[in-house]
Amino acid sequence: MSRTATDELNLASQPAKQKLEKLLRLAKGKKSAVVLTHDNPDPDSLASAVALKLILEKKASVPTLVAYGGIIGRAENLAFVRELHLPVVPVSQVVFDEHDFLALVDTQQTIGNHSLPAQFAADVVIDHHPLREEGVTSPFADVGRDYGATSTLLVEYLRAARLQPDGALATALFYGIKADTRDLDRQTYDPDIDSYLWLFPNIDRELLARIEHPEVPARYFQLYHAAIERAKVYSDAVITDLGEVYSPDMVAEVAERLSFLEGPRWSFAFGSFRSQLYASLRVSDKRMRAGRLIRDVCVDLGGSSGGHGSMAGARLPLSGTRAQRVALKRELVRRFKKACGVEGERGTALLNLAPPA
Structure with missing residues (x-):
């Protein structure tokens, strides 16, 4: 497939409402979904995956599992999952044959830093990183616009869906943006700032402090x-x-x-x-x-x-x-x-x- 053709398949330039409508059309009637992060996931990847789970379950009635490959090892990331009670599981617990809708967030099918088995293709890819030269291979791809975090993309989907995240998810998305943009200092764009400010009134600041300043081991x-x-x-x-x-x-x-x-x-x-x-x-x-x-x-x-x-x-x-x-x-x-x-x-x-x- 040519790069021109794949650019046409990439939905990144479309308004969030149009992207949401296409996503829901694609998901309607599916039995169950798996949303997969990149391996050794960071807060942006985890928060984005949990937000997509909420959208698929609330707006398309598709039971959704969030999974990751590798490990969650950094103290802040362990605290992030623990303090916010994020519903994520290791990919070893997933039987992909049992699910008929697959999504990748904060990564792309051809990058290779994820644990989606080679015989399966992602139906959905949502990622703020630049579009790889191999291009778009999924029916739904929202990849590579000027966003500092994939969490920002998912906030736009939530707003288009009129879904208000609870305190835990708001805090997760807020920290995802905060961490990936280094406190809005690195590669930050207007949508990141807008999403950050939209989330702020609903975050749990006490939990955020515990995530950002965890105890760390001697090693x-x-x-x-x-x-x-x-x-x-x-x-x-x-x-x-x-x-x-x-x-x-x-x-x-x-x-x-x-x-x-x-x-x-x-x-x-x-x-x-x-x-x-x-x-x-x-x-x-x-x-x-x-x-x-x-x-x-x-x-x-x-x-x-x-x-x-x-x-x-x-x-x-x-x-x-x-x-x-x-x-x-x-x-x-x-x-x-x-x-x-x-x-x-x-x-x-x-x-x-x-x-x-």
Whole structure:
């Protein structure tokens, strides 16, 4: 299918009411649905999935299950699910043959960072990330407009459906927008601000505080100790190898934290988890197109990669001998250094940087 044809199938430019009507027509009469997030889901993905569940159940009378692959490991994300009592289950509990309506949120069919089995096709894809070159393959696709969070898209669907989220879902969507846009500071657009303000009167601020400031295990600090100790700083980049991590989303958290380092524009962190190598990239200027850079770096290394503007990530298979795994990491670093213009530089350990005069 050509890119022009897939652009025509993408509903992103249509008003929310029209998109909602098409979604409900497609869902009417279905026996049951599964809404699947991307693997190791973040709050934006989880909140969006639960909001879509509400729409399908209330407006199309379709019983809906929300599922995720991977793990929910970061302390804030665990608190998010626990405190808000979100109705989500591991994908291992889903028998896909028993459901006749499938949706993906905050990801796309061809990206590969989700656990939808290859023999199944999504009926619905809703995602704020840029449309992949492979294009639209689903009967209903709302992908890639200027939104800072997929939660913003789902808020527009709720408003078009005249559905008022309860305190838990309002808080979930609010935090989804807040987290993905870094408090409306990163890649934020008018619809994000409008949705944020619409949700605010109904959120539970006490629950939000418990989500944003959870207790963390000792290994959290141990991981940060290793990350900072191993970090190397180049003229325009900081890179760190986290080794084995206890949760894949810690890789993104470390990349985010290192992006605040004075000087370098690029922040790159990677770590291994269950025979997969996770990499995360942050850049101070969204015009530098982090998503494209990480796809170019990982193009023939297997796995999946994606992102947009100032943030991106990748997941690569990590197998073979120890020497082969080390070689993959070295090649990843070599390619990244070349892509961001620091090839040939030796780098300085972050802890050895001289303080400014």
